[in-house]
Amino acid sequence: MIQKKILSASVSSATALSAFFILAIVAVVMGNIIIEGSSTITWEFLTGKPTEGMTQGGIFPAIFGTFLLVVIMSIIGVPIGTITAIYLTEYANQRSPFARLIRFAVNTLAGIPAIVFGLFGLGFFIQFVGSSMDKALMPAGQLRWGQPNILWASLTMAILTLPVVIVSVEEALKSVPRELREASLALGATKFETIWKIVLPNSLAGMLTGGILAVSRGAGEVAPILFTGAAYFLPKLPNSLSDQFMELGYHIYIMSTQSPDVEATRGIQYATTLVLLVLTFALNFSAIFLRYRVRKNMAH
Amino acid sequence: MNELKTKIRIDNFNFYYGKKHALKNISMNVPEHRVTALIGPSGCGKSTFLRSLNRMNDLIEHTRCDGTVVVDNVNIYDDAIDVVELRKKIGMIFQRSNPFPKSIYDNVAYGPRINNIKEKKQLDEIVERSLIRAALWDEVKDDLSKSGLALSGGQQQRLCIARAVAVDPEILLMDEPASALDPLATTKIEELIHELKGKYTIVIVTHNMQQAARVSDFTAFFYMGEQIEFDETKKIFTMPGKKQTEDYITGRFG
Secondary structure (H helix, E strand, O other): HHHHHHHHHHHHHHHHHHHHHHOOOOOOOHHHHHHHHHHOOOOHHHOOEEEEOOOOOOHHHHHHHHHHHHHHHHHHHHHHHHHHHHHHHOOOOOOOHHHHHHHHHHHHHHHHHHHHHHHHHHHHHHHHHHHHHHHHOOOOOOOOOOOHHHHHHHHHHHHHHHHHHHHHHHHHOOOHHHHEEEEEHHHOOOHOOOOOOOOHHHHHHHHHHHHHHHHHHHHHHHHHOOOOOOOOOOOOOOOOOOEOOHHHHHHHHHHOOOOOHHHHHHHHHHHHHHHHHOOOOOOOHHHHHHHHHHHHHOOO | OOOOOEEEEEEEEEEEOEEEEEEEOOOOOOOOOOOOEEEEEOOHHHHHHHHHOOHHHHHOOOOEEEEEEOOOOOEEEOOOOOOHHHHHHHHEOOOOOOOOOOHHHHHHHHHHOOOOOOOHHHHHHHHHHHHHHOOOHHHOOOOOOOOOOOHHHHHHHHHHHHHHHHOOOOOOEEOOOOOOOOOOHHHHHHHHHHOOOOEEEEEEEOOOOOHHHHHHHHHEEEOEEEEEEEEEEEHHHOOOHHHHHHHHHOOOOO
């Protein structure tokens, strides 16, 4: 009896300890970034351009670039992922070789390291698609699409986040009870009407969450845009799909490794990291909030 | 029984889940404007049979069937049949009430809207008439915008009945419609079934033999995928023709 009590007490304290350990890590990481970074964050920092070899000034071009990147990425990736998920869960025969092949492809895609997507984007979008477009559209020898730009970076990022979108939309669709589908079909609704009027509205919360999680994943990745569109430094904002752009994650990377004076950029590095974290957290929280709101609307 | 018009004629109907032979050579004539109850122990095939009557089993993979189910002189398993049109004619009430997570109004208007009825006045009429027919109107008429999920279990089931009758079916299939309800709500549903049979042909699956005896005019007893007996309810419950039926209704097994 005593032994059992000791065992139970030690298990519960061990689990509590490891939970505390994780909390502690988060607290240390966050605390460090907030303490070191917050003093640098000013209105000018958020809205200004980098100056003095990026040891001074702000990071607005990087914030804007990140924003633009995830917007274009979502416009391309979310519809494709959603339609794929609808096909997989609603239409495909679950045992058909074709459906299995798509599922296998999605799982494989999810397991590929981000840097490989970057290389793929460089090889496929820039050197193949872009160069072909230049040959067809531009005067001989001129380069417009056959070089890194925000379109290719967004497309690469869309492919990277596709598995996240597909899997979360699939989960959302599967969570719609069979009873509701049957009720609709029994009333003489077609399969499409049932999907459109019952399944999709009832899985909206899950789909939104999936979309936002994909965006926040995309906002945090640097490797895929390394070769496909991110710029070291740009004095102006991109104003065409064939322009390069600055990005928060990439900005942190170059400031801490490529800057002529790494020590001088320390404060900016912390502050940029803080901005990136706040942005990703804000996206995650809005996903949770949206899901909560939609669920509540559904219930009442 | 001769003077009754047959609404659904089932001939040598067999149904298979993969290799499992779930329904064996079922034949019966379901009379129009009467309540036909399907009784039998769990797994006897009564629900499968019910779902065969509006081809809901089509949705389950790896099933097949043979034989005929003739509704108004048309074999519903004919290749030329439009299943969607068929299901408009044959409504279904499920075991667990399953209102859509929408308002009461939108639940009832769902079917008519699918049939392209868009005019507000016409929809209002259908919603009111259907809710009256399902004996729910008086309880909900003050707030039709309330979610269907906010209703009690019994009210939800009546909402599902209103939703089904809103598309003007001729047949109503009910799969243990009161099994999840308390006795009071069950009584209400049973009274409702009694009223509805004037307008609809009703086939009801029930676990509850008293319920079958109370609400139905005809009863079919199923056992292990076979139809053991089909006759007037009075007769089944007073003078069953088969020993197995007698054993079941007197509670010797089940």
